[in-house]
Amino acid sequence: MPRPSDQDRPSQSLDADWLETLVGAVARDRDRTAFAALFRHFAPKILHYCLKLGADRSTAEELVQDVMLTVWLKAGSFDPAQATVGTWVFTIARNRRIDRLRKEIRPAPDPEDPAMTPQSHATPEESAQLVQSSRHLQDAIGSLAANQSEVLRRSYFLEQTHEEIAEDTDVPLGTVKTRLRLALGHLKRSLGDKA
Amino acid sequence: MTLPLHHPDDQFLIGYASGQERAGKSLLVATHLAYCPDCRRRVASYEALCGNWFEELPCNDHDGLDALLDRMDGLLTAARAPAEAKPSQPVAANQSGIDPAGGRLVPEPLRGWLPEAIDTPTDDGSWREISKGVWLSGWERTLSGTTICLLRMASGAPVPAHRHTADELLLVLQGAFSDEYGSYALGDVAQYVADTDHHAQGASEEDCICLFLLDGELIFLDEAGNPA
Numbered sequence: 001m002p003r004p005s006d007q008d009r010p011s012q013s014l015d016a017d018w019l020e021t022l023v024g025a026v027a028r029d030r031d032r033t034a035f036a037a038l039f040r041h042f043a044p045k046i047l048h049y050c051l052k053l054g055a056d057r058s059t060a061e062e063l064v065q066d067v068m069l070t071v072w073l074k075a076g077s078f079d080p081a082q083a084t085v086g087t088w089v090f091t092i093a094r095n096r097r098i099d100r101l102r103k104e105i106r107p108a109p110d111p112e113d114p115a116m117t118p119q120s121h122a123t124p125e126e127s128a129q130l131v132q133s134s135r136h137l138q139d140a141i142g143s144l145a146a147n148q149s150e151v152l153r154r155s156y157f158l159e160q161t162h163e164e165i166a167e168d169t170d171v172p173l174g175t176v177k178t179r180l181r182l183a184l185g186h187l188k189r190s191l192g193d194k195a
Numbered sequence: 196m197t198l199p200l201h202h203p204d205d206q207f208l209i210g211y212a213s214g215q216e217r218a219g220k221s222l223l224v225a226t227h228l229a230y231c232p233d234c235r236r237r238v239a240s241y242e243a244l245c246g247n248w249f250e251e252l253p254c255n256d257h258d259g260l261d262a263l264l265d266r267m268d269g270l271l272t273a274a275r276a277p278a279e280a281k282p283s284q285p286v287a288a289n290q291s292g293i294d295p296a297g298g299r300l301v302p303e304p305l306r307g308w309l310p311e312a313i314d315t316p317t318d319d320g321s322w323r324e325i326s327k328g329v330w331l332s333g334w335e336r337t338l339s340g341t342t343i344c345l346l347r348m349a350s351g352a353p354v355p356a357h358r359h360t361a362d363e364l365l366l367v368l369q370g371a372f373s374d375e376y377g378s379y380a381l382g383d384v385a386q387y388v389a390d391t392d393h394h395a396q397g398a399s400e401e402d403c404i405c406l407f408l409l410d411g412e413l414i415f416l417d418e419a420g421n422p423a
Contacts, residue, residue, distance in 0.1 A: 015250075032271065036264060043260045045252040061263055065270070072271055083239070087246025094214040094245070104339065106214065107222040107304040109229040115302035117198065117382070119232040126198055134236045141244055156213040157248045187205045191237075 019085035027075035038085075039068055046093050052158050055101055063100060067093045133191065140190035148183035155180055199231045199382035203364075208234060212241035219341025222304060223366050223384070223408050229302035230382025299381070301368050305406060310334050313345060313368060313404050325415060328352025328397065331407070346407040348372055348397030356394075356420070361411030363387040365395070370403035372396060 019041065025034035043064050050060035070092050078088055098106045109116055122130060144152070150169070154160045162180070166173040202208075203224050210216030211224040228235050300306065301313060315321050322330035328349035335344040346365065348354060364386055365372075371380040374395045379385050387393050389411070397403045414422045 035271065039260075039264050039267070041254065043263065044254040045249055047260065048252045049249060061259065064260070065263060065267060068267065069270055069274060073274055083243065084246055086250040087243050090246045090249040091242055093249070098214050102217075104218040107218065107225040109225055109235075110303040113229065113303045113306075115300035115306065116229045117232065117302075119235075122198055122232060130233050130236060133233060134240065137237055137240045141240065152209070153248050156209050156215045157245055159213075159215050184204075184206055184209075187209070191202070191205070 016084050016086075020080050023071075023075050023078050023085055026072060027078065035068075035072055038071060042071070042089050043068060046089070049093055050097055050101075053097055053101060055097065059100065063093070063096055066096050066100075070096070136190040137187065140187050144183060144186060145179075148179050148186065151176055151179040152183045197380070198233065199227065199380075199384070201377065201379055201383040201385060202231065202234050203227055203384045204386060205237070208237050209241045209244075212238045213245050217339035217341070219338035219343060219408060220364065222308065222338060222343065223364055223406060226302060226305040226406065227366055227382060227384050229304075299369070305368075308336065309345075314402065317347070317402075322347060326352075326355040329354050340410065342409045342413075344407050346405045348395065348403045348405075350397045350400055350402070353394060353396040356392075356416045358414045358416060358422075359387070359389060359409055359411055361389050361409065363410075363413075364408040366406040366408075368404050368406055370397065370399035370401045372403040372405070373398040 019038070022031075022034040022038050025031035026038065046064045046067050047060050050063045051057070055063060067089065071089060074092075078085065082088075083091070095106050098104050119127070119130070151165060154165045154168070155162075160168065162173060162176050165171070165176045169176075207216060207220060207224050211221055216224065228238060301309060310321070317324070317330055321333050323333060324330050329352050330347040332345035332347070335342065337343070345368075346354070348370075364384065365379070367379050367381055367383045369381070371378060372395050373379065374385065374393050376385075376393070378398055380399075385395070416422060
């Protein structure tokens with residue numbers, strides 16, 4: 001399988017556009033060189049993510065293969081207006097590892113379900129509020145204190161217990177709990193701001 | 196149509212986005228999302244945050260991965276490209292989530308878990324009356340340690356005093372109810388932390404039917420406040 005050289009990989013700031021281009025090439029042309037570049041970018045991250053969440057090495061490698069095969073098959077349904085490529089691949093990896101490591105199915109709404117309340121059912125006032133509320137949350141996420149964001153990351157993304165976070169970051173348990181409470185409070189206030 | 200006013204706490208939304216939340220509460224969160232465009236956007240924002248964290252993971256561990264890429268070669272050839280995803284069709288107004296009997300369909304993902312209809316007659320054996328005008332469904336599931344069933348309240352009927360040692364969550368699927376904190380209509384979520392007092396009662400003409408989630412044991416109390 002062809003592999004791109006490291007020189008093909010542009011700087012971090014162009015990553016998002018570069019990744020979108022690669023997914024587009026896979027979707028349109030079944031481009032294996034583009035797929036190899038996506039693999040080299042994401043496979044180590046998927047591996048790392050699964051190992052952190054308790055998979056052994058061989059299960060983690062199976063998950064890498066499974067997630068990347070899904071990327072190959074579903075590239076055509078990737079929508080850059082909805083999410084970045086990194087977020088899209090994260091959601092695939094998240095769903096696969098819940099299925100594989102927890103033996104659970106992740107419940108999700110079905111966008112085709114006629115019983116789902118579409119956004120168009122919102123009144124104009126409600127729609128304006130939706131946009132504003134979403135912006136407030138983006139601001140709140142962006143303005144989280146670094147140590148609060150780190151506790152959120154460890155707690156929700158790496159699924160560490162409060163005790164594990166305290167030990168890993170060499171911070172007292174009470175401080176971990178306080179930072180988590182402050183972080184969630186900060187995010188929740190963005191909801192109140194819309195009123 | 197009015198959108199839900201009472202949402203799950205952000206800890207549930209971020210836990211659902213990251214995958215940290217387990218299946219039981221995820222079922223309630225996901226069903227609320229079907230009612231609530233606002234929370235769908237919030238979850239998308241939290242997924243983007245997780246996507247950033249995912250992108251920050253190290254990308255230097257290539258041991259064995261090159262071999263894995265080579266092994267995928269055959270898989271890619273074997274895997275057929277799926278048919279183009281169909282663009283979603285706008286739903287005609289006369290079939291937008293209305294069941295044949297005229298009620299509003301419970302949205303997915305909950306609908307797939309439930310018996311066919313939720314507002315079956317209360318005397319057909321599928322409901323257990325726990326006090327006058329208040330029923331629990333015979334349908335009950337345990338998912339990831341959370342007990343899930345339906346709670347039904349007739350208009351004005353108060354849920355008897357009860358105690359729970361862990362968190363309790365309600366999601367309104369039909370009608371409305373109220374408690375000392377507010378009133379809850381279709382798609383709204385009420386959260387009660389362990390050992391809090393709260394007094395829900397049906398507040399709509401039709402019976403109010405809720406998805407009811409409990410992490411611990413539920414103990415109804417008699418008039419003297421002792422376990423019944």
